[in-house]
Amino acid sequence: MSELTNLSSAGPALVSPLSASLGFAQIIDDIATSAAERERDHRLPREEIASLKALGFGALRLPVDAGGRGVSLRELLVIARDVAAADSNIAHAFRNHLWQVEAALRRREHPFHARVLELAGQKKTIGLSFVDSDVTAAGARPTKVLSRLEWDASRDVYVGSGDKVYATGNLYNDAFIGLAVESRAGRTVQYVLDRGEGVSDDDDWQGFGQRLTGSGTARFRDVTVPAAHLYPTDPPKSDEAAPWGYTFHQVYLTNCIAGIVRRVALDAVDVLRARGRNFYHGEAAHPADEPALQSLLGRIRAYAASVEATADRAVVALQRVWDAQGTRDEYETTLAATFAASEAKVVIDDLAPQIASWLIDLGSGSVVSRIGALDRHWRNIKVIASHNPRLYKERLLGQNLLTGQLPPTGAFF
Structure with missing residues (x-):
């Protein structure tokens, strides 16, 4: 099994061993089971978010003696991807809170950030x-x-x-x-x-x-x-500090898209198994035995695994930033993580909508009903991807190769 991606010889699974070991398996399963119904009925996930709060999802990064679980940044993103695979709305809704906790952990001696951590330890979330x-x-x-x-x-x-x-x-x-x-x-x-x-x-x-x-x-x-x-207010950063302080935001959103793509791969298996009849010009009596559809399912699986692996690369780079805080490597690791986040976004923003559209190809007329709400995957991917358009990331990556141009330092790149 990959260090990050929840894959095995049987393909992707909804819940990672890490989430299961921390007691999140049941709530993630429940969230996944009711996601389509919430989408159809426009029911805000208040109860589901409250349940995740009660289990300490918003405090995972805090030390155990401060009300948390002491997980690493990498592990946080593993669990967040599981939640996104269940329902990307819920994972996305936690992003701003989780960033505030992340920022506070870096400056916990400051009274403002100490208050943020105190609230998180009480299983409250902060907007x-x-x-x-x-x-x-x-x-x-x-x-x-x-x-x-x-x-x-x-x-x-x-x-x-x-x-x-x-x-x-x-x-x-x-x-x-x-x-x-x-x-x-x-x-x-x-x-x-x-x-x-x-x-x-x-x-x-x-x-x-x-x-x-x-x-x-x-x-x-x-x-x-x-x-x-x-x-x-926080004191200004020193001249030696890396100016790219918001890479977490982009990696988190890309991580959410990777979660949606995992869900697409899981839904694709259910869609093909549930199809009752094949096209008259198909080669098999049942869609699950149709070579063309089996190939498309295999393509979805392979591309979904590639998306998760690409997201993992950005997650690992972000973890290196945390590990390098206060060392001579902090500047270079932060810059590298910013580029890794940009590269992941460019690739995943291109591939993920295509994978979601293949799900419709796989199910054909069997899946276009609003009851299944499978169109939500494509829509959710495109809306998350609209944050910080990839065109600017592509340009920066090209400029950097040509001229050494550095990334912008503002919050919204």
């Missing part, structure tokens, strides 16, 4: 309250949703309002973090806002895929933040 200042502007960068926190002396709290557009996962989160200018000293601070009065979420995300990620608008109206939940 973001950043928003684009002008979502129509080229190169728009995130700014502060609660751009100003006004001190209310009568209640001994700060008060703020704002909207977070495209708030993936916020429907399911227990707390939110962001930046704001606090009124008393006029300084920029980080804050932690607990879900409570004044926090609301609209399920108004209009994407044709990833429909259940809770990616609508999060609204904050006169929310209160105690002074104790304001923290100084």
Whole structure:
């Protein structure tokens, strides 16, 4: 068996031995079984996400004595891929929280990050309250949703309002973090806002895929933040530090697509076994005995395995970054991981939709019913892939070979 990919001589399996050993097998199976029904009925996976929280999915990276399971970054992504194979909406909804935990583990001595880890250890999840200042502007960068926190002396709290557009996962989160200018000293601070009065979420995300990620608008109206939940901003990085700090985001999304592709391969077996009749011009009485369809199933299996192996390469590169923190190798390993993430995205964003379309070829008219919701795989892949379009990754990879061009350092590459 591959170190990362859950493959054996019998092909892919939904749940990895790692997830099973940590007690996640049953919930992942349950999520997979009900995924098509949720898609058909547009039922938000509140209960499923709550169950994963209760099992500690959001705290996997924390040490055991802090409420976690002490898994490595590589192992986290193994389990996240299993969840994505069951339902990519659910895996995607955890991304922002898992990134906050990852960032906090690197700077756990800072009081803000210590608070993030404390919440994660309590099996709570944390969303973001950043928003684009002008979502129509080229190169728009995130700014502060609660751009100003006004001190209310009568209640001994700060008060703020704002909207977070495209708030993936916020429907399911227990707390939110962001930046704001606090009124008393006029300084920029980080804050932690607990879900409570004044926090609301609209399920108004209009994407044709990833429909259940809770990616609508999060609204904050006169929310209160105690002074104790304001923290100084992080110190700037040193000149020697690697500037590429957001590779986790891209690898996580590509890892989710790899999970969907695994599910396509598993569904392909069920589809072919379930077909009751072959085309009249086929060579066999039953579709499962049809040489052309057996070949297509084999192609799906092979390409799915290649997608997972490509994702594994990026995951391993990201683990090396974690292992190299604070060493002389940190810069080079971070740069290498950024390129590995870009290479994986270019390849997987091309292959994954094709693999999902082969599932329809395999089932033909037997699988186009909305009841099975098999079209969700292609739609979900395309929506995840639309984050950070691969065209820019391709250009960078080519530029780097020609001129040594380095990757951008912003959060959205």
